[in-house]
Amino acid sequence: MNNSPRSVRGMHDWLAEKCADAERLERCARAIFSCFGYGEIRTPIVEELGLFARALGETTDIVEKEMFLLSARDSSQAPEWVLRPEGTAGVVRACLEHKLLQPGTIQKLFYMGPMFRAERPQAGRYRQFVQLGAESFGNAAPSADAESVVLLYELLRAFGVTGAIVRLNSLGCANCRPRFHAELKQFLESKAQTLCRDCQRRMAKNPLRALDCKKDAEFLSAAPRAADFLCAECGTHHQQFLQFLTAALIPFEESARLVRGLDYYTRSVFEVYASGRDGAQDALAAGGRYDKLVEEFGGYPTPAVGFALGLERVMNFLASQEEKKPPQRQGVFVITLGDAARNEGFAILQELRRAGIVADGVINAQSLKSQMRLANAKLFRWAVLIGENELNEGSLMLKDLEKSEQEKITRTALLEKIS
Ligand code: AMP
Numbered sequence: 090m091n092n093s094p095r096s097v098r099g100m101h102d103w104l105a106e107k108c109a110d111a112e113r114l115e116r117c118a119r120a121i122f123s124c125f126g127y128g129e130i131r132t133p134i135v136e137e138l139g140l141f142a143r144a145l146g147e148t149t150d151i152v153e154k155e156m157f158l159l160s161a162r163d164s165s166q167a168p169e170w171v172l173r174p175e176g177t178a179g180v181v182r183a184c185l186e187h188k189l190l191q192p193g194t195i196q197k198l199f200y201m202g203p204m205f206r207a208e209r210p211q212a213g214r215y216r217q218f219v220q221l222g223a224e225s226f227g228n229a230a231p232s233a234d235a236e237s238v239v240l241l242y243e244l245l246r247a248f249g250v251t252g253a254i255v256r257l258n259s260l261g262c263a264n265c266r267p268r269f270h271a272e273l274k275q276f277l278e279s280k281a282q283t284l285c286r287d288c289q290r291r292m293a294k295n296p297l298r299a300l301d302c303k304k305d306a307e308f309l310s311a312a313p314r315a316a317d318f319l320c321a322e323c324g325t326h327h328q329q330f331l332q333f334l335t336a337a338l339i340p341f342e343e344s345a346r347l348v349r350g351l352d353y354y355t356r357s358v359f360e361v362y363a364s365g366r367d368g369a370q371d372a373l374a375a376g377g378r379y380d381k382l383v384e385e386f387g388g389y390p391t392p393a394v395g396f397a398l399g400l401e402r403v404m405n406f407l408a409s410q411e412e413k414k415p416p417q418r419q420g421v422f423v424i425t426l427g428d429a430a431r432n433e434g435f436a437i438l439q440e441l442r443r444a445g446i447v448a449d450g451v452i453n454a455q456s457l458k459s460q461m462r463l464a465n466a467k468l469f470r471w472a473v474l475i476g477e478n479e480l481n482e483g484s485l486m487l488k489d490l491e492k493s494e495q496e497k498i499t500r501t502a503l504l505e506k507i508s
Pocket residue numbers: 175206208213214215216217218220372373374375376397398399400401402
C-alpha cells in the first residue's frame with residue numbers, strides 16, 4: 090500500500106456521495122441561473138499565460154505565485170499556457186473572440202468548472218477546486234450590482250446555506266481612486282518599517298493590495314478608507330446599490346477593508362460568508378464590478394459585474410451543519426440461483442432499469458449467501474430471488490431488506506410491488 094500512487098496534494102478525488110451532492114447543487118444552480126436570465130458558457134481549462142497577468146494584475150498573489158504553468162514537452166521553452174486560476178478572464182476573452190459584447194447589448198453568462206491555484210493546501214483551500222460563477226455585461230446601473238448579489242444569495246439559500254452575510258465595499262473609479270491610492274500610499278510609507286515584506290514590495294505598485302494582507306491586519310485598521318474618497322457618481326452608485334439590496338431583503342454589512350485580491354475591480358466589491366464564521370478562508374463566494382476589463386482586453390467599453398462561488402466551500406459548510414442521517418436503503422438487487430435462472434435474472438434487471446428503478450445484480454455463480462451480502466452491503470431495499478423453481482412457476486421471491494420480510498409474488502407483479 091505504501092508505495093501506491095496518491096493524488097497530488099491539494100487535489101482530491103470525489104467519490105460517489107460527493108459527486109451526488111455536487112450534482113444536486115449544480116442542478117439547483119442551473120435552474121436559478123436560468124430564472125435570472127443567465128446562459129451557460131464553457132471555456133477551456135488551459136489559457137494563454139499572458140491572459141491572467143493582463144486581467145488580474147502582475148502583482149496579485151495569483152499571478153505572482155499561484156499559477157500552474159504549462160510548457161510543451163521541450164523544457165527549454167518558456168511556459169506558454171496556464172491552468173486557469175479563475176473564470177472571469179477566460180469568459181471575457183471568449184466573449185470578445187465570439188463578438189458577444191457589441192455596444193448596447195446585455196450579456197449574462199454563467200460557468201461551472203475546475204480552477205487551479207498552486208496555493209499551500211489547507212482546510213477549505215485546495216489546488217483544484219470548482220467555482221460556479223456568473224458574469225453580467227452591459228449594465229452600468231447599480232441594479233446590476235444588486236442583481237449579482239441577489240443571484241448569489243438565492244443560490245446559497247437554495248443550496249441550504251441559511252444566514253449567509255454579504256460584506257461589501259466600494260473601491261471607486263478611475264476618477265476618485267487615485268486620490269485614495271495616494272493617501273493610502275502615504276499611510277503605508279509612514280508605517281513602512283512595520284509592514285511585512287510582501288506589502289513593502291507591493292506598496293509602490295499597488296497599495297490597495299496591502300489592505301488585503303492578513304499579516305498586517307491589525308495596524309491597517311487605521312488606514313484610510315476607500316468609502317471616504319468616492320466621487321459623487323461613485324457615492325450615488327454605492328448608495329443605490331445598498332438601497333436595492335435593502336429592498337430585496339439581503340442582509341449585508343459594509344466593510345471598509347474589503348478590497349479583493351484582483352486588480353480588475355471598480356466600484357462595488359463583495360464577499361459572502363456563512364454567518365458566525367469569518368476569516369478569509371471561509372468566504373463562500375466573492376465578486377464585484379469590473380467596468381474597465383473588457384476595454385483593456387480590446388473590446389468596446391462594457392460595464393460588467395460578476396462573482397464566483399467555491400463549490401467545495403459550500404459543500405464543506407453544509408456538511409458541517411448536517412445532522413448525520415441513517416443511510417437510506419433503495420433499489421432492487423437481483424439474485425439468481427443456478428444456471429437456468431441467469432437469463433431471466435438479467436432480463437429482470439434490464440426491465441427494472443428501463444422503468445427508472447435503481448437495480449443491480451452480479452448474475453453469476455456466486456452463492457445465495459454472498460449475493461445477499463452484496464445486497465446488504467450496498468444498502469438495497471429489496472432483493473429479488475430467482476431460482477429454478479421460481480423460473481418454472483413464473484414467480485419471484487421478493488425480500489424487503491429493511492423490514493426483513495419476504496413473499497412470493499408473480500413475475501408480472503414485481504414493478505407494482507416495489508414502486
Ligand atoms: P476568488 O476567485 O479568489 O475571488 O474566490 C472566489 C471563491 O472561490 C472563494 O470565496 C472560495 O469559495 C473559492 N476559492 C478560492 N480559492 C479557493 C481554493 N484555493 N480552494 C477552494 N476554494 C477556493
